[in-house]
Amino acid sequence: MNPRRYGSKVAVASAVAVLLLWSSAPAEAAFLAGASAAPQAVGSGTWGAVATLNPAAPYGAGPLNLTFANSGSDASPVYPIVYFNTANTGTLPITQAGYTGAASAPSNVQFTIESCSTTWDEAGNLCTGGTVSQVLTVAGGSSGSAASGTVPASPGAAIRLRARALTAGSIPAGTPYLALAVGVSVDRTQVRAATVTNG
Secondary structure, eight states, rough: OHHHHHHHHHHHHHHHHHHHHHHHHHHHHHHHHHHOOOOOOOOOOOOEEEEESSSSSSOOOOOOEEEOOOSSSSOOOOOOEEEEEEOOSSSSOOEEEEEEEEEOOTTTEEEEEESSSSSEETTTTEEEESSEEEEOOOOOOOOOEEESSSSSOOOTOEEEEEEEEEESSSOOOOOOOEEEEEEOOOOOOGOOOOOOOOO
């Protein structure tokens, strides 16, 4: 046997094996990646929400300052119910938002923000055929916050909320109106992440 000829055959066979192994590695990696169904990172996008009186975009920026004029007397105050929107101002769906309220009112006043599971009958101040849920309460002269799933999930969407001012007794003379500043914020954990599966 010719040792030189045998050695050249071994070298050729080794080179072919290395070439085959190198060329199959990307295909194998692609196959394994295609079989994965793990959650993927959300692509470029923005998230946010705002309290607004605007019925459609552009919704503006918060916080929203609501005023409640007293149509009664100091001894028996009467305040209107105020309706407003919470709008999704981002490009990504959201699952929750943080609501804040700062009340400029006597301490015996309590503000309540509520949602309706159906649609508000604003003329009658009713949640017809639905359930009223509390989103946030704030006592007069203080501030409060709460996380809530009461949000417009889709980008550009809005939901209708109502704010009420409830009093326990009379208010000090010379208090013509009350005020509530409503803020809405969204953080990264309240954004709905996309899940990619191999279909």
